[in-house]
Amino acid sequence: MKIRSAKVIVTCPGRNFVTLKIETDEGLTGLGDATLNGRELAVASYLTDHVIPCLIGRDPQQVEDIWQYLYRGAYWRGGPVTMSAIAAVDTALWDIKAKAAGMPLYQLLGGRSRNGVMVYGHANGADISETVDEVAKFLDLGYKAVRAQCGIPGLPSTYGVSRDKMFYEPADADLPTENVWSSEKYLDHVPQLFERLREKFGFGPHLLHDAHHRLTPIEAARLGKSLEPYRLFWMEDVTPAENQAAFRTIRQHTVTPIAIGEIFNTLWQCRTLIEEGLIDYIRATVVHAGGITHLRRIATLADIHHVRTGCHGATDLSPVCMGAALHFDTWVPNFGIQEYMTHTEETDAVFPHSYWFEDGYLHPGDAPGHGVDIDEELAAKYPYSRAYLPVNRLEDGTMYNW
Numbered sequence: 001m002k003i004r005s006a007k008v009i010v011t012c013p014g015r016n017f018v019t020l021k022i023e024t025d026e027g028l029t030g031l032g033d034a035t036l037n038g039r040e041l042a043v044a045s046y047l048t049d050h051v052i053p054c055l056i057g058r059d060p061q062q063v064e065d066i067w068q069y070l071y072r073g074a075y076w077r078g079g080p081v082t083m084s085a086i087a088a089v090d091t092a093l094w095d096i097k098a099k100a101a102g103m104p105l106y107q108l109l110g111g112r113s114r115n116g117v118m119v120y121g122h123a124n125g126a127d128i129s130e131t132v133d134e135v136a137k138f139l140d141l142g143y144k145a146v147r148a149q150c151g152i153p154g155l156p157s158t159y160g161v162s163r164d165k166m167f168y169e170p171a172d173a174d175l176p177t178e179n180v181w182s183s184e185k186y187l188d189h190v191p192q193l194f195e196r197l198r199e200k201f202g203f204g205p206h207l208l209h210d211a212h213h214r215l216t217p218i219e220a221a222r223l224g225k226s227l228e229p230y231r232l233f234w235m236e237d238v239t240p241a242e243n244q245a246a247f248r249t250i251r252q253h254t255v256t257p258i259a260i261g262e263i264f265n266t267l268w269q270c271r272t273l274i275e276e277g278l279i280d281y282i283r284a285t286v287v288h289a290g291g292i293t294h295l296r297r298i299a300t301l302a303d304i305h306h307v308r309t310g311c312h313g314a315t316d317l318s319p320v321c322m323g324a325a326l327h328f329d330t331w332v333p334n335f336g337i338q339e340y341m342t343h344t345e346e347t348d349a350v351f352p353h354s355y356w357f358e359d360g361y362l363h364p365g366d367a368p369g370h371g372v373d374i375d376e377e378l379a380a381k382y383p384y385s386r387a388y389l390p391v392n393r394l395e396d397g398t399m400y401n402w
């Protein structure tokens, strides 16, 4: 079997998605997600200008060899652009391999380890009361786990809070929106939210929270301590992770479980965190961490150290990534949870898929491959539209982490 052609499809059915489509000389096709929110065209160019010419004529069955060829062969290793491009190729090749075998991808990975993939949805509100109402809606839909974010008094906008309720789309303008942040105001308010949620819903549902890289290690430790009575499933991205050693401080102070990794691209960014037992959940996912081939290695290292998976699954990860992630989640032994924000109807129409939600769980379906396709004619009706993630400043104007 040989790769006959490959192309990049950029489409914007409500938000931008970059998809790689690979075709073989035997008529099989595979799809991979290459979407990098706010930097989409950099990955599209990396694929079109630098990767696709090297793929033509190769045997698509050599998934591992092609991964190594693209990773080692570039000389410049790692980084979100490179690793999203490699992920797209890798996902498309696993799709082709599973289709050639006539199997759903999870069978090829090692088979089913669970009956369904537990997911968490995103509830958000302008204030605590509205967030409580939104959590109730998710529980009514059958969700077993809900992430809760709410507005902070004194801050005009807060990460994770939007007018849209079933999904959150932060890439909201053709130049970055400027937000204002105060860790002091945030740290005082968040425990009150979780106190109310536990009063209202008890300890049955899993509750999660994302601090989105905004705290210092000692502030993160304080957050973890203050949330202990409410027994969160996890607190996420409490501090930026360039300095992995900083997590030792957090760990010494709190037993609130820690999740991190949605912006990680390689095993090397997770290594200290996993090997030293500084985290509980690793959030790396298919599209930003080098595809199934590399994510599998991260998960295997994590398993040895009692760290479970919790793949990123925001709306900027396309249905192609979600489909692939669900096969991975169905197989991976040390599965924890999968993030799930529903896509818009327009997006679902562009990417017909075999996965479905029922009673708090997603199911990948049994179609051969990863089960996600693209309607190219429909995709062409939604041209690329530049959109950036916001930036953040402290109240005195200092540039900060968004």
Ligand SMILES: O=C(O)C(=O)C[C@H](O)[C@H](O)CO
Binding pocket: 037, 170, 210, 212, 262, 312, 313, 314, 315, 316, 339, 389
């Ligand atoms: O879903 C999450 O946990 C996020 O933090 C979402 C990110 O802000 C989003 O994917 C950025 O593109």
Ligand SMILES: [Mg+2]
Binding pocket: 210, 212, 236, 237, 262
């Ligand atoms: Mg997050």
